[in-house]
Structures are given as C-alpha cells and as structure tokens.
Amino acid sequence: MVDWITNEAPRWLVLSVWIIINVVLFVITYLRYYNADDYYYLRELTGGKSLASARASAMCLKFNTMLILLPVCRKLISFVRGSCSCCPQPLRRQLDKTITYHQYLAYMICIHSAIHIGAHCFNFENLSEAQRIRGDDIKNYLSRLPLSPNGTWINPIRTTNPDPLRELFKTVAGVSGVVITLCLVIIVTSSTEIIRRSYFELFWFTHHIFIVYLVGFLIHGVGMIVRRQSNLDNHPLSSCKDKPTDWGTGQCAVPQFEGTPSDSWMWLLVPMVIYLIERIARLVSGMQRVVIIKVVTHPSRVFELRMQKKGFSAAPGQYILIQCPSISRLEWHPFTLTSAPNDDFFSVHIRRVGDWTEELAKLCHVDEGDFQEAWKMPSLYVDGPFGTATEDVLAYDVSVLVGCGIGVTPFASVLKSFWYRFCHDQRVSLQHLHLFWVCPDTSSFEWFQSLLLDLERQMRQRDTTGLLTVSIYLTRGWNANQARNIVLHDDSSVYDAVTGLHHKTQYGRPNWEPIFKELAENHKGLKTGVFFCGPKQLSTTLHKLCNRFSKLEDKTRFVYNKEHF
Template sequence: MLLIMLLIYTTASRKMRHQCFEAFWYTHHLAFFFALGLYTHATGCFVRDGVDPAYTHVFPFYDPNHCLGYMSWRFTIWPGILYFGERSYREFRARRATRLSRVLIHPSGAMELRIIKPSFKYTPGQWLFIQVPEISRFQWHPFTITSAPKDPYISLHIRQVGDFTHALGERLGAGPDVVARMTAEAMRGTDPETDKEQGQMSRSTFTEFNLAVNANLPAVRIDGPFGAPAEDVFDNQVAVLIGAGIGVTPFASILKDIYYRQRENRLGSLQRVEFFWICRDAPSFGWFQSVLAEVEAAQANPDFLRISIYLTQKINEDMLWNIVVNDAGADYDPLTLLRTRTMFGRPDFMSIYDRLRWAIEGGRYLPGSTAQLQTKVGTYFCGPGPVGKAVKAATEKNSGATVNFSFAKEHF
C-alpha cells in the first residue's frame, strides 16, 4: 500500500502529467488495489489492541482475543458503491457511437478534430475525455471543447506536445514535417489588404486533409462533458477572459456562444467582455483568428467586446520591417488580420485592472451604472501559473465595495 501511494504521488506532478501522461494515467489506476489493501490488511490479526504479557512467548505473539479484526468496511462500503457505480456509468456512457467527420491542421501545429455531435448537451467552457482505441485502448485524455453548443459538431483543438498527441498526429497525417512546412508558409505571409480582398487569410489558413487519403479515419470514444469554472460567465456584468498560448481553448467556445447569443439577444446579465490573449509566437494566432474575426465583425456595439492581443516573441529586424511596411495605412493588423492591433510584450495586469476599476466607479465603463450598486466582474484565466498569480493578485487588490472582482483558473 505504501508503494502504491508513492507511485501515485510521484506521477501526479504537473511536469509528469504533461510530459508522460501515460505514467500518470496507469499508476492512478492502482488506487483500485489500494482499496483492496484496505479490505485485507487487517486479516491474520495484523491489527490488535494490545498483547497480553502471558502470551508474548507464543508464536506469532498474539492471542485471538486481542484481534481487532477488519472494521473499515463500515466506512468504505457506501463510497465504494458510489465510486464503482460512477465508473460503470461512465464506461457505459463512453460506448456511445461517434466518429470523426473532419480533420484540420492550423499553421501553429494545432490539430482540429471535428466529431459528429453525439446526443448530449454541454455548456461553453466544458471539457471531455477522448479515447482513440487504435492508438491505445486504455488511455483517456482530457481536452477542452472549442465548439459552441449551437454548432452542428464538436470540435477539439489539440497541440502536439506528448506521446499520445504525437501518435494521433502521425495517424492523421499531421506529423511534425507537415506542421513545420505549414508554419514556414504561414510565416512568409502576404499583404493583408490583398488577403482581405481575395477572401484569404494567410496566417489563419487551415488545411483540411484530403478525404481520399484520410478515408479511414480512426474511431473515437468520448466521455463527458465535465464542468469548468467558466460555465457561469454569463452571470457577470463584465467578463474578463484571459488565455495564454493554447490556454485560449476554453474561450473559443465561449466567444462563439457569445456570437450566437448576440444574434438571439440572450446575453443575460453580461454587458461587457474583455478578452486578452498572450502568445509566444506569431503562428499561434492562426487557428483562433477565424473565430475572433467572425465575432469581431458581428459586433454592432464596438464597446461590448474589446480584444487585446499580446505577442511576447522577440522581434528580429526582418520581422519588424515587415510589420511596419504592412501596417502602414492598413485597416487590419498584419499579424492577426483583425481590426484590433497587436501589442508587444507582456501585459501589466495590475495597471489594467486599476484602470478598469476606476472606469467602472466613474460611470464611464457601464452606461447607467451607479456607485450605489456593486458591479460583478468575473475573471476567467487559463494558462501558466506565474501569469495566473499576477492576474489573481490584480483582482484581489482592486476588488472593493463598488466593484467585486472574482477570479477562476482553468487547469490544463
């Protein structure tokens, strides 16, 4: 039992989960044998209340009258029934028939899997487990749902960073060589105005694999959906969405759902949305650009959604020259092809939240709001821990009687 606890503990670290998810997954199934150990470790009078001195010379140093026996079943039987019932239900639920309908790859290397929508409902920001039996019959991997509930499919954006995702990419024909070639082509780019006129978006162009080549797409199984912190985003008056790198995936579904809700006038309490995306390199803008462009173009009220994009990549001289040339007089940003201009460096969240609080308290941010009413601002973050700590510190410092900043972190 101690060995099982040691294995479970050592493979539960964040680094191990990201770099070797298989070790984390398999060792945590040893918890079943740990439970069996709880039921059996009291046999043979292993646990006793004491040893009578008159019997200490008798092997194996115990008297049956002093045995405590096994008692922990009284405390574990009902949780055990609930656990195995839930596992059985999930196994049954995961056997529902579904399959891949389309496979796309974006210049950033992210694969987009579009799955025929099964018979379940989900809300924006939720996630699910996916299994590809052809790759592994035992591994289930969690991914955030990036499609909106009203989309006719379920989409998952997957970055190739581990053994499973690399194997999946190779199986779908989206291995490292394909990703490297597409990224190089995306970085070359073309003129933004020409792209817009021709209906093309060079840095956001995705490739849909030829169905003749991928006619035999692998079968998939899904288990979910499961809840996430961003489910209550529409209960706030102001929502601040902050994604770093691939951590932007939970907000793809939310922004799409905002787009649909705006068309149906069903935004609830939500009056303003602040969206921040921090990227390390320019190609990463590719897969999410089409979603942002669609939502940005649909805004009848330009103040409802404000997009702020930050690029932390070190800019070399050639790239700087290309940005300056393409940006001069252009209506769209040369990197993202959005109306919103890209900012360089890391955002100062303490300053951002300070300005937001002053604008709300001064009545300039939400028309019609008064100082007597508390404004509820929900912050939803997904990304690296250090950035999350900075955002949380900014929300805690600026939260007060008139503006209540809440913070929720999505783990990925």
C-alpha cells in the first residue's frame, strides 16, 4: 500500500478530481437540455439526446480548454514550485507532470469534440428533415415560424429542400466549427512522438495553431443558433404543445424564442490573460543581454558555453531555452544547465548533432581553438531557468540518479552543487548519492567523465568517498573477449581501464531488480528519491521497481521522479 500512496496516489487524486468534474459538468448540462421546458420545442426538432449530448460536451470543452494553457506556462510553474517549497512533497511532485496533464487535457478535448461533432451532425440532419415535413406535424409549424433578428424562429435552416452540409456552412457555428476541428486535427497529429523527435520544428510551428483554435472557439457560439423558448408564461407547454393550430389564439400565444449567448469568453478570459502575461514575461526575460564569457571545446563533438546575464540565478537541475537570432528568430532549444548555483557563470554543454547545433558551433568559432573576442561571439537570447524534478535531489535521505547517454546531463549541476554545499558546511539532508550511468560509449560524453574524475579526486583528498557511488554501464563498442581482458586487467589496478575512475565500469545492461534489492537493504527505513532521464521503456521498469521495493513495515520508500522537458 505504501508504494501506491508514495508514487501513485497524488497523481490519481488529481486525475480523479478532474474526471469527476468532467462527469458532473456533463451530466448536469445533459439533464438541463434533456428535461428543461424552455428547450422542449428545440428537442422536438433535433432529438432530445443529440441536443443534450452536444451541449453537455460543449460545456466540458469549455472547462478543459480553460485548463490546457496553464500546464505549459513554464514561468508560472517554476514560480509555483519556488513558492510551495513547504508544501507536501507528493503534491509538489505533481508540478513535474504538467506536460503529462497537458496531454490528458488534449485527449479529453478530442473525446468531447468527437461527441460534439457527432451530436450536431444528427441535429443538422434532423433540422433539415423538419423543413421537408408538411401537414399538421408540429415540426412543420416550428420550422415555418418567421425569421427575423427578434422574431420567433427556432429552425435556422430556411430552405424547403435543404442539403445539411451546405446549410452547415451558412452558419458562423458551422464554419468556425470546421476551422477549429481542422486546427485540432493538425495539432494532435503533429504532436505524436515520432514527429516531436524527428521533426521538432514542425511540431513547434503547428502547435501554435492553437491561437486560431482559441479564436474560433470564442466566436463559435456568437450566431446563437441554439434557441430557447422565452414566453413560457404566455405559452404553457401543458396546454399548447399538442395544439399548434391554436397558436396565436386564446391562451396559446405564438412561441417566442431567443438565442443562448455564448459564454466561452468567460471560461477562457483568465487563462488567456495568464498565458499572455507569461509570454510577455518570457519575451522580456529572453531579450535581456547575454554575454558569452568562454567557449570550451570538449572531446566527441561537445562544446561548452559559459555565459553571464544580469540577475540570472538557477537551482541545480534546471534548464534554459536558447535562441540564436543569426540562425533563426523563431527557434528556441532547451538545454540543461551544467553549472552549479555557486558558479559566477551559467553553462550548458551542447553536442553537435544537428543543423542548429552545427551552425551555433561555427558562429562560436569552436573549431578555431582559442576563445575569440566577445564582439565576435553571436548574440544569444536565454529564457529561463525553468524547474524540473531534479531540483529535489538534495531533499531526500538518499538519491539515486539514473541517466541514459545524454540523459546524464541534468545531474552535472546536482553533483557540483552537492559537493559545494558539503565542503562549505551548508545544511544538506542527503546522506548518500548513487549515480547509474548507462551509455553506449563513454567517449560520447567525456566531459562528464572528466567531471566525475575531478569530483572523485576531491572526495578522496577529503576522505569522503562514501558520499557518492558511481556505476557506469557500457552497452556497446566492445565484444565478450575485450570485456574479459579489460576485467582481468582491472583486477590488478585500482583505476578503471576505460574511465580512469576508482569505480569499475561494467559491461552490458544493468539488472535493475538486484540493484534495487541491494539499495533497499542498505538504506532500510530511509526515503530514497529515484531520478531518471532517458527512454520511456526503462522509465516504466524503474517506476515499477520503486513501487515494489517500497515497504510499509520498515518505512522504506522509493519515490520515483522523471525528467520532463
């Protein structure tokens, strides 16, 4: 039970509250339009279930569209993280899942959009069919009420033999509905994982169609084609609904109808203002001058940018967005900060793996060796820093850092900050730090290997090697015979033949179950934070192991945290 409470309960609590609100909004709105007397005649024309379904799904669309912008307000989330440091950690950790919640909201919007579109297809078909009916049928009388701005009309379709599709495009609701549906399709399809990973610019640009989506959403209901009866006192349904031939005589006045004003703006006003303030704040922050004070070339096509910016401060594990106008005025790329808060600069390590990074390396004169004069450096804009789960590494009794390949980058700042605090007798609750680095070949990230060597040297000088345990797993670039020879050589040496560390490199992929079993035995009764940055498959495995090895009887807890960018 403790495993579920630790890692799953807060997330499911948030999701449960959200789902319950959606269900309550849907049911209340559905019953209102299915049973209310003022919509009786509209139900006669459209069908009660389709009308109620369309309006109920519209209400849920307003609610979820109101929320969907908030999880992507990076500055707001970072501010909340900093402001609620005294909040219970399980609730604080939900701020690390904002992108996941953003995706859930998008799924819910898609579901209710499908219901809304499907229901209105039935509605327009029924409205069109009502125009074809003749005789004493009540639909015939309702469809022929006069059409005027303040008149009694209820059926927006006026032609005698209508085509539902053509009639749809004669209304503001129809045209705007098609536009926002197309926007939604483009946004969702370009958000798939393969597009995000392989064509990030396409994902970034198409995602900004959300502006068109929101504008269409706001004007969707201005035509007020969903009309309610406004004179129930002069036209009581109990005595008049079955006598259309008596309308306008005696006690049955001709039914009067009025449009239902759109209230979408009321739902979207606050989040849109918050998002606008967020974008302005990020624009102002991003346009502040950044000075490149040093460019360091590392092995394996990695270079380090050391920068300074007035008023800049960051916590360990945070990341920034960098824009280089000389390359593109629209592209912002995320990079994890590798400097510690105590440094008088902030830095990022960039691997040259694409057109943008190659162009940046050229502009920074990386291949020319010596650092060029500041005026020769390109202008850079930096937005951030923004918070991540890694900020909480130092808040646990024990922390386990698991990085795959370049996923080890977020932990560089954490290691530096932890060692600095320890050396300067600053209060740190962290008792032990485990680093697991799973990489195809260490040469790809030799800069991080150098950091580990330097850190290990300092720890051995102060006789504090027990604070940090490093486990490196090399998954490629060797065969069984080479691994056997290296291991035999390592037995006679205190240094690892591959990394030069005292901690020996292991070959192959780690077997995580015995690793977690050993961690649970060595840190019984302690709260252990597990921090991961890497592929989804391994994330699932580690998450399950954190749940399995958390024990209620001895209060051993493994709290799982994953990096999200």
